Amino acid sequence: MTATDPALTALAQGWCALSALHGRIETHIERALQAKHDLSVREYSLLDVLSRQHDGEGGHLQMKQVADAVVLSQSATTRLVTRLEDRGLLERYLCPTDRRGIYTNVTEAGLLLLEEARPTNDAALREALNDASQVPELAPLVRVVESPHVPA
Amino acid sequence: MTATDPALTALAQGWCALSALHGRIETHIERALQAKHDLSVREYSLLDVLSRQHDGEGGHLQMKQVADAVVLSQSATTRLVTRLEDRGLLERYLCPTDRRGIYTNVTEAGLLLLEEARPTNDAALREALNDASQVPELAPLVRVVESPHVPA
DNA sequence: GCGCTTTGCGTGCCATCACAATAATTGCAG
DNA sequence: CTGCAATTATTGTGATGGCACGCAAAGCGC
Numbered sequence: 001m002t003a004t005d006p007a008l009t010a011l012a013q014g015w016c017a018l019s020a021l022h023g024r025i026e027t028h029i030e031r032a033l034q035a036k037h038d039l040s041v042r043e044y045s046l047l048d049v050l051s052r053q054h055d056g057e058g059g060h061l062q063m064k065q066v067a068d069a070v071v072l073s074q075s076a077t078t079r080l081v082t083r084l085e086d087r088g089l090l091e092r093y094l095c096p097t098d099r100r101g102i103y104t105n106v107t108e109a110g111l112l113l114l115e116e117a118r119p120t121n122d123a124a125l126r127e128a129l130n131d132a133s134q135v136p137e138l139a140p141l142v143r144v145v146e147s148p149h150v151p152a
Numbered sequence: 153m154t155a156t157d158p159a160l161t162a163l164a165q166g167w168c169a170l171s172a173l174h175g176r177i178e179t180h181i182e183r184a185l186q187a188k189h190d191l192s193v194r195e196y197s198l199l200d201v202l203s204r205q206h207d208g209e210g211g212h213l214q215m216k217q218v219a220d221a222v223v224l225s226q227s228a229t230t231r232l233v234t235r236l237e238d239r240g241l242l243e244r245y246l247c248p249t250d251r252r253g254i255y256t257n258v259t260e261a262g263l264l265l266l267e268e269a270r271p272t273n274d275a276a277l278r279e280a281l282n283d284a285s286q287v288p289e290l291a292p293l294v295r296v297v298e299s300p301h302v303p304a
Numbered sequence: 305g306c307g308c309t310t311t312g313c314g315t316g317c318c319a320t321c322a323c324a325a326t327a328a329t330t331g332c333a334g
Numbered sequence: 335c336t337g338c339a340a341t342t343a344t345t346g347t348g349a350t351g352g353c354a355c356g357c358a359a360a361g362c363g364c
Contacts, residue, residue, distance in 0.1 A: 008274040011281070011298060012273070019178070021170070027223065040350090063313065071175030073351070076350075077313095080351095098311095100312045100313070122164065125164065144296050146162075148165050182352095192319095214343095216341090228321050230343060252329045254342080
């Protein structure tokens with residue numbers, strides 16, 4: 001058994017639980033969004049992030065910032081944005097001061113679809129959480145997700 | 153803005169944090185395992201799960217149980233097991249009582265590689281957690297991962 | 305202004321995954 | 335015993351992601 005450190009074993013258990021919970025929720029939401037709105041979790045997430053930026057200011061993010069927000073590689077982000085742009089949900093436009101930078105902006109259609117899909121997303125999320133709270137290993141994580149810290 | 157329910161907004165924030173944390177950790181561990189042991193996170197996870205079963209009893213799981221454990225579709229599980237079998241890390245054998253069922257067993261080489269990769273995995277996990285604990289939104293989740301409920 | 309390095313984005317290629325369809329086996333009703 | 339539904343694993347197909355690479359633009363030293 002090579003007598004692994006018990007503290008590390010605990011960490012591994014926690015990570016395993018986190019991974020399992022994430023997978024369950026993602027799968028559940030994915031099916032719901034896909035069936036009702038032809039959206040993937042990533043696509044929904046991107047629209048959501050961009051729309052939140054919109055609330056604050058100009059409503060635009062550079063590709064790199066987007067990639068960081070959704071935890072994707074740059075190449076995957078390029079394709080994700082391209083897909084949504086082709087569907088008319090997003091718009092690209094060049095940064096005037098730095099022509100390398102490319103901003104993305106949610107279109108009216110994108111906002112519409114987002115608000116339309118939000119209830120589906122939230123409902124599926126709640127279902128998945130309720131489901132997962134029945135599993136002892138996942139319950140503590142579920143509680144934290146349900147009551148996020150304190151956003152300053 | 154359609155005035156979304158604040159409780160649901162909180163849920164969405166929690167889910168977003170969970171997703172971000174998972175992505176960060178997975179990416180970090182993935183690179184470490186890939187570089188040092190030519191293993192993906194999923195492959196490591198599968199070896200780990202199977203080896204734990206081995207501790208308990210016969211050390212075998214059916215494909216379906218495996219799929220559930222690692223949160224993958226049946227088809228992906230088939231191919232994951234096939235890949236590891238081709239590398240000599242796993243073995244398949246038919247269930248004697250139900251010839252539909254197929255058990256998987258970790259080989260000596262598999263156990264060896266697993267124990268070899270475990271420190272890499274644990275170190276990368278700790279790094280990722282320490283890193284994430286600096287981000288306010290992720291900190292509460294990190295704490296739960298670090299101290300899972302009750303170690304029985 | 306010229307050339308080199310850095311940065312940001314897009315593309316080719318391959319690996320992996322989910323869904324649908326298929327094959328093999330079991331269980332059950334009649 | 336026969337036929338049909340249910341279960342389990344596998345395979346075909348299309349979609350998505352990551353890495354390596356290339357191109358364009360900006361920054362910098364001279």
